[in-house]
Structures are given as C-alpha cells and as structure tokens.
Amino acid sequence: MTLRFAILGAGRIGQAHARAISATPGAAFVALYEPLEEAAASMAQRYGCDLRSTEEIAASDDIDAVAICTPTDTHADLIETFAKAGKAIFCEKPVDLSATRVREALKTVEETNATLMVGFNRRFDPDFMAVKAAIDAGTVGDVEMVNIISRDPGAPPVSYIKVSGGIFRDMTIHDFDMARWLLGEEPVTVMAQGSNLVDPEIGAAGDWDSVNVILKTASGRQAVISNSRRATYGYDQRIEVHGSKGMASAANRHESTVEVAGAGGYARPPLLNFFMDRYAVAYANEIAAFVKAVVEGAPTPTTGQDGLKALELADAAYESAKTGKAVTLA
Amino acid sequence: MTLRFAILGAGRIGQAHARAISATPGAAFVALYEPLEEAAASMAQRYGCDLRSTEEIAASDDIDAVAICTPTDTHADLIETFAKAGKAIFCEKPVDLSATRVREALKTVEETNATLMVGFNRRFDPDFMAVKAAIDAGTVGDVEMVNIISRDPGAPPVSYIKVSGGIFRDMTIHDFDMARWLLGEEPVTVMAQGSNLVDPEIGAAGDWDSVNVILKTASGRQAVISNSRRATYGYDQRIEVHGSKGMASAANRHESTVEVAGAGGYARPPLLNFFMDRYAVAYANEIAAFVKAVVEGAPTPTTGQDGLKALELADAAYESAKTGKAVTLA
C-alpha cells in the first residue's frame, strides 16, 4: 500500500515534508493546497503534484493523508475538517496557541476516531533517539534529571514574535515535549524566569528572548530548560539525562569534523545553523514514522495529546514567569 | 618576606592547605592547632610544625596568618579572635550557616581592619579562570546566561547532612559564588526546586539531594544551577557562560585522556572522582593568591562579603524551594 498525501502549505516546512514524503518508500505526494500562486506552481512543477483546494482534498478519494503546514491559526480548523473527512492527519506543532481550542479539536479527533500525529521533529533525531534508547535500555537507571539547552542562532522578526504566542509556546514547546518524553513521567510543577537580553523590541512586543524553566514531576524528577534567541556559534541543541546509574547526553552537530590548529590554538567550525539542516534526518524519520503507523494501523509516536500537554506546560511557564510563583498543573 | 602560617584543623582540608602552604614560595607552615592528638602529631612530624592552642597562636609573634580549617560552627568565633589578634585570615567556606552570625563576624573584621579571604577554591581552578578571562577579555560579549552543572560523585553520610545546613548552604554555595563571579552582577531573584531522588534518608533529614536553581540579576542576566548528590561517572563540574558574542565553557577532567575503541564503541575513563584531585591545582593557586595579596597589601580575591552573599543566595534558594515562590533579595 502507498500512502497518498496532500500537503497543505508550500512554505519552508511544507517543502521539507514534500522532500521527505517523496523520498519515503510507501508514500506519495499527490496534491498540494497553497493559496500563493507562484509558490504553488513552483512546487507542482518540481513534484508533479496536483493543486487542489482544502475542500477538494477533503473530498478526494486518492488522498489518504494530509500534512498540515499552514499558519498556526488554521491548524485546529483543518484538523477538524480532515478528521471528519477520514484522512490521516500529520499536523505541524502547535495545534493551536489556545489550549481550549486544542481540546476542542482533539475532541473531534476522538469522536471521528481519526489518526492525528503532531510534528515534534526532535523525537525523530537520531542522536536524541539514541539517548531515549539508552534510557529505555535501562542504561541510565531511573531517570532523575533532564538538562536541555536549546538556543536559536538568532531571533525571528518581531512581526513573527507578535503572532507566535510567545517564546514558551513557540520555542520552548519543543523542549517541553522533549522533557516529557525523556522524563518518562508528567511534569506537574513549573517554575520559569524570563528576560530580555537579545532584542529590546521583543520585550516591547511583550515577549522574552531568554528563559529558564524548571519542571518537576510527582515523584520529584526534574528537568531544566535553558533557552535563548541568540547563539552566535550556530543552532545549539543539547540534552542530557541523568539517572541512578549514569548519564546519556547528545552533543551538537558542527558544520564539519575538521579542527584547525595553529599558534592561537585549536578551532572547529560553528554548529549547523539552520534547523532544516540540523534536523534534516529527523524530518525524514518523522514522516516515515507517520507513514508506518498509518499503514500498519498502529498508534502514531506522537499524538494530539502530546501537543496539548506541551502547550499546557508552556501556559504554566508563562504564568510562572509573570507571577514569580511555581504553577502546579491540574 | 615569608608569610608564616598557623593552620587550624588537621582534617582533609587542613592537610590540603598544609601541602599548598609548604609548596608555596614565600609561605611557611609554622604552627598547627588540632585537638585530636594523633592527627596533630602525625602532621607535626610530617611538616616539622609546632603544636599550639588557638590562644597561643593568637599571641604568637612568629605567626602572620591563619588558615581556618576547623568545623563550620567554629569559623565565626575564630575569625573574630584572629581579626582582633591582627592576623591575616584565610577561612574555609562557609563563614557560618547563619547570615546574621556572618554579618557580626564581618563587622569585627571591618572594625579591626583585618584581612579575610574566604576559601572559594573553584575561582582558582585553571579551567574556570580561563572562562573568566574570556569574559574579562570581552570574548563572549555582554554576559547573558550562566549554566552550571555540579554533581557530586556520591552523597555524604546523613550525619554530615544533618549539620551541613542543607544542600544549598553546603553544596550549591560554591555554585552561587561561581554564578556571582561569572554573571558580573548581583543576582536579585532566586527560584529553586528540590527533590529527593538519591537517598531517602536525606529527605528524612529534611534536606534535598537534587536541586535546580534559577538566579536573575537586575538587568535580567540569568544563571541556572543544576545539582545532584549523585554522579556515578565521577565528580561532574561544568560551567558555560553565554553572552552577546558567544560562549565560553569549561569541560570536565577525566582520569586520563585515553580512549579505548572496540566492537562496542569508544570508551573513556570516568571523571576525577575526588574533589581534592579535581581541584588540586585550585587549592594551590588559592593559597598562593592569599599569600600574594597579604604580602603585597592588596585586597584578597575573595572576601567575607563573598561568603555572605553566597549564603544569602542559599537562604533564598531554601525559601523558594520551600514556598514555590521566587525570592527577591533586599
């Protein structure tokens, strides 16, 4: 069986998924929805896919699955539409910036018994998967502490910041998902602190650019997340997991393994700078995992609930950073 | 000029300072106070030093400086005694577990115009000094975030825990000092979270064994400290400092640089496990810095105020972990 995809949205992430779907055995990129004519035409030419409206896609017999890569504020509506249309749904994170709206959409997913996978690409990064495998193999023993450092090479434009839902919902949300995944237990208490150090306009827009978060689970496991919108040396993505027996850590990926030494010392190149390069394999693995789950009728490795839980942690972090109080989740 | 020392206390740390003083040009180990006869005799034989009471030392014309290495609850009294006696004072951290008592002792130090250096050995570690030098040279730009991971190889006996003042005053205090030193600005807000994951008896004794702390300065600089009483792979001591231009980090020290590779992969030895080994050079540097300052009549690189400030952060962290609220320092 070949899983026939429609992709919604021909932006950067839509293109990434187009590449991944085309390269995945058992998957086919059949149709595209994209309102911008030029972008739509360019992608249609490259991949030989049809151009269709969302209504047409929902009604298409030759479409088994959709990949939702449109702006965030359209995700929940599209999930509901395609859940009702009986399509398997891969949706980019976040489902929505409002937890209430996410719950509504997930209710529809549940009622229609639809398949929904939310795109937390980092779970499919080979390095992070190897950390998770070490945990699952018992190598680190009982998990005690997770340390995540995640720093963007540079801040997005303030226009984006304003609609992003804020750093916790836009950037830290990936780390919340990683923390949940690696802790192996739901965080119930959130402490967070935010600062404006990178770009004063981000502060003027009501957001922070530098944050730290402490999560704690019922049994006392903790995760610490350190985020910044600035990392001059590349896209800084590190995790380490400490347990009763030891630690598993994933290091950064540099542009090359080359080191140059001279009178001034040893020099290595910066990190891969662009999330598409850093997570190229993760994006491919992610789509392959979705395809495999749908074809086998198995649960997807990430779900709408994962999207909701991460958002709830983001909301709690926002409240904690605002009030200076630990926030306990219901 | 040779700085003539009396050492108070022949325990582990007293022995470390005896080694350092003996090896430091311009310093001499003249007298020892140690109530345990056997320990006193052993050290007197090894170093050819006199055995004297604290009263005798205070009255000795041939003693210029004292190194206070006795139990914590005697530090403040001894500082006051030797400040009044006109001796230069090197005192192991902490000055006292009570900030009130510390302030009293520092008042005496101020009134007597005495020299007091508090032993924050990590500031004298060559790796951490190189990080600080990078900051001072402007290499990382304006400091934005400090990340400290500090994990002990194993928990001390609960009998010690009970008199230690708790993890924040006993263990994290080193990291509070490092954070202050590296942030270049006083932290004013403290958030902390504590768990019991390593040894339930530590919890029964009213302490935590796993903590995370977020510090924030007035301008928004942040430091994150991650502590555990467990690190099966050795004494884990890492710092990194992020700024507007980049990052400076100090890595761990392994038992050797050897790596063995085979069918199972690559293996490196554990970290140096014992703080005396890990910080051997730091202890030597620390005494040398004290001797240099006293001989030159210059300010000591660490002071009683540094001891007080670190303790205030520890007190604040304790309160935050208990109440779940950010604590703001006066």
Add this chain to the structure above:
Amino acid sequence: MTLRFAILGAGRIGQAHARAISATPGAAFVALYEPLEEAAASMAQRYGCDLRSTEEIAASDDIDAVAICTPTDTHADLIETFAKAGKAIFCEKPVDLSATRVREALKTVEETNATLMVGFNRRFDPDFMAVKAAIDAGTVGDVEMVNIISRDPGAPPVSYIKVSGGIFRDMTIHDFDMARWLLGEEPVTVMAQGSNLVDPEIGAAGDWDSVNVILKTASGRQAVISNSRRATYGYDQRIEVHGSKGMASAANRHESTVEVAGAGGYARPPLLNFFMDRYAVAYANEIAAFVKAVVEGAPTPTTGQDGLKALELADAAYESAKTGKAVTLA
C-alpha cells in the same frame, strides 16, 4: 540542460550512483546496462530507466554521459568505447590494475577529447573538503606532512582479494589520491612495508592486510599512510595535514553524537561502519561535481591522470614492500 545518464552496472556502487544521479538537479538516469536480469529488472522498476546493451548506449542519442560501475577489468575497454562514442565518462576507480593499460585508455581519451572523471569519492567528502579548503586558504601555511589513517572495518573475502590487485591498488589507492591532493606536489619516492596480521588466507593469496607507506615529494614534503583491513570499532577514516603555520585534521564520524556515562566511564558508539554510509554525502557531491563540470564544459575535478598517478604510487609501494627499498618514480 539535463545531463542524461546511462549507468553501467547495478551493483552496490551502481546503486549508489543511481541514487545520486536521481537526486541531482540537472541529471537524469535514463538507461541501465546490467547483465544480471534480476538486478537489472529491480533497478529498472525502482528508477523507471530503460535496459540497454553497452552498444545501444554508445549509439543512443538520448544519453550524454555514462557512469561505469562494472568490474574493474572492464573499465578500460568501456572508457575507450564511450570516449569514441562521444559520451562524457564517469568511471569508478581504478581505471585498470595495469598502468600500461591505463595509459592506453587515457591515450584514447586524449585523442577523442573525451571527458573522463575517475571516482575518487573521498575528495568530495565535506570533512576532507574542509581540510583542503583550509590548506588552500593558507591556514596551515606551507604543507609539510600529511598523516592518513585508513582502516577498513573488516577484510573482504579472499576471492575478492585475489582479483583486487592487492591492498595497495585496491585500498591504499584512495589514500594515495588523498595524499597527492593534500600534499600539493607529486610524491616521487615511496617506501612501504606490509604484514599479514588479520587473516592468514590473505597472506596465502599473496597479499598483505596491514601496510604502512611513506611518500616523499621533490621538495621533501612527506605523507604517511597507515592501512589495515581490520577496525573493530568501525570504518576508520582520518587525515591530518601539517604545515608551517599549523595543522588541519578531519575526525571520524560516529553512529551518533551520544555519550553514555556510568561507573565504568564514558561510552560513545562505534564509527559508521559501511563506506556507503560514511561517504553518502561524498557520493552525492561527486556526481554533482561531474554533472556541473560536463554541463559547464569545465575540467572535471578528478581525471584519468589522477587515476594513473595513484596506480603508479600503488605499483611503487608494492615494489618497495617486496624489495625493502625506496622506489623512485620516473
């Protein structure tokens, strides 16, 4: 313009180039020659290419270039055939095991003014390219010494060894090419030493499994190559280049960046084990470079002369290892 390819040979390396050609913009995989029916059919189905004989390919108007991936003893004949047919030729190394035969084939290439690129894939590895770029940028100064360690995960079957031309012509030939490329000057003297340590059957077949080679250029630059047919920890591929100003080195690629630490120390995974994985990007870059050169009418980055020179060094190494004397090239 799209460069239309025929691939000759559907073995492991033919498949690698099929993937690379299909993924390279401006290249198309049009036809395949493969005598084994099953392999031919499988590849035709996967890529939608025609199946043709070599004669048909030579006569095809819709073929611009051929990729020769057949057994070594057919390379020279095929190069001559396709040079005369006016096709651009990409040929896997080696051109032939006999330098005389290589010279004949290159004569035809020259007479027909054909384009011939010999597949030294390592020149297209991003890490090694970064080393070369450091040299070209003057970062290491005048090149003085090149150190190459190249160890295969395991020995090939003796049946292959027997037709391989021996380790110098089969395995070290890659390192000879790297040495020439990095030294920036032709080696003129070769010293080599061979041993049988891995598999006695290799010795029985008249070959070595462990060799070291010293190359020296006219101006005295030296390269050292260390080869073994055994590396239990993966495919070991390292180079370093020393010059008057410093060194540039390329490290190995591990399966992941993950390190696991516990009471026994720190563990990293083995190296990528399979040359197709280790050099996946290199194979893609190599084809892209060939396509670019042909389309632009520019010289190919590697040529038949490169193939010949590397073979001459291999012949000299063989003689040196047999006689115990340094061999000077004409």
Add this chain to the structure above:
Amino acid sequence: MTLRFAILGAGRIGQAHARAISATPGAAFVALYEPLEEAAASMAQRYGCDLRSTEEIAASDDIDAVAICTPTDTHADLIETFAKAGKAIFCEKPVDLSATRVREALKTVEETNATLMVGFNRRFDPDFMAVKAAIDAGTVGDVEMVNIISRDPGAPPVSYIKVSGGIFRDMTIHDFDMARWLLGEEPVTVMAQGSNLVDPEIGAAGDWDSVNVILKTASGRQAVISNSRRATYGYDQRIEVHGSKGMASAANRHESTVEVAGAGGYARPPLLNFFMDRYAVAYANEIAAFVKAVVEGAPTPTTGQDGLKALELADAAYESAKTGKAVTLA
C-alpha cells in the same frame, strides 16, 4: 629506608629530578655535583643539599643512588664510575650516542651487578600508562599496529643539533622506546625517511627536521612514527595502539579544557607547550618508580638494555634514511 640521592648536573632536567626526589616519600636529595658555581649555589640553597665532586660522591657513605643529569658525552663514564662505587644509578637518556660505547658501559654495569635505570620519562606518563594497561589487560587483543605522532613545538638551536646525534638519536629515540614498549616485541626492520622543511640550518648541519619511520617486528607487527621539529599549536604527543580487538589511544593535553564559541566557530587553547609541563607527572612517577625498585631490590622498569635497543633503532633509522633501504637489525 630512605634512598639518599646525589644529583649530577643542575640543568633543566637536574632541577626536574631535584623537585621529584624532594617530593618523593622515601627519597632524600643529599648532594649535588655541578661545576657551574652559581647554578650549584642556587640549588644548594633551595634544597639544602651538599656540594660535592663526583669522586666525593662515589666515596660517600651517605649516598645510595645517583641521578645523572650531565651532558650526554659524560653519561657512560659516570655510569661506569658509579657502578664500580656500588651506587644505584638513574641516568638520563641517552647512555651515549655510540652504541659501542653503550655496550661497554653496560658490560661494566653487568660485571658490577649495578642497578641502572635509563630515563625514558614517557613510560611514566599517566595517559600512556593507561594505554599500556589497556594492552596488558587484553582490551585491544593482539597488538598489530602502533601509531605515534610526536612533534616538538619548535626546533632547538643549531648549536644543540650539532652535538645531539641527529633527530633519530635525540628526538625519535623516545618514540623508539615507546614503540618497543607498546609493540611487545622487538622491531627487526627499520625504514625511515627524512626531510628538511622547518629550518634550512638544520639541513646544513647534516640533520633532518621532519622524519617518518616504519618499524616491523618478526611476527609482522608494525609501528609508524611521525616526527617534526615544528608544531605551532604546542607539544604534540599522541599514540594509538591497534590490535585484533580494538584500539587504545592517548590524546594531547591542552592548556585548559576551555572552549570558546562565537560567530567564527569553536576555539580551544593550544597544547601544553613545554615538555617539563607536559610530562611533569611523568617525571615524578619516574623517580618514584626508581626509588621503589631500588628499595625493594626489584628490577627497574627501564634498563640500560632499553637505552641500547632504542639507540640501535635510531642508528638503523639513520642508515635507512641515508640509503633508502630497509635496515634489518642483527
């Protein structure tokens, strides 16, 4: 029992051993021979040792052992003198630049049943000892290949070069000893190549500054040694040992573990630059090993034979580099 030492020679290496002897429990630095008055007086004051002639030392009842740290051309005579005088002898490498003269001196050592340890400090470096321990523990299996890279930060003055015996006897001799120690079997064939790339005056003095050597044992084990008188990035000292089960390698020691990252990439400091710093622990271990052996009446870990064997390899390398032929040892 305390082993009472006379040190012969107050130069750089004599001072290193004075420090080591003074710091070694069970050893005492009693007397010094040093013809230069100022150097003698300075050391006598620092260590409180007597100043004596070599004759006086040979006749002294309060001297158990001598450390010969005088110029190379005096070593053999002094060994003979003190062997006859019944003193335990620690002699810096080399015993002599002439193998014939070494054999004579060793004959006297044998006839007098004297204890003679030759100072190959690298065997006592903790990193290299850990490599050796891995071999001895069977971790790498049967040793197959040893790769040694040893590069000096800079060339010595030509005046020194002229009396040094040449690079193989002066510099590579350490690596010959390491190779013998790690191969676990005597090399019987030597191939070597020399160049002048660093300093033309070294060539004018009849020596090389850049050499590579291949050693081979009877069973076919090989060692490759790569030497240069130039390493702008510090004192480059690396070894790796390959065997049937895997590899053990020792990495360099940098000035600190600090890494600084910025827009240009990641930077680490140069290597420890001075052999006294790089091998500080090795020098201390070496003296401790000598003291232990003498006190316990056990064989010393290195002997006069080790000195001779390394010199024979150096002689063979010299001949091979001159003639272009492999040299087989008797």
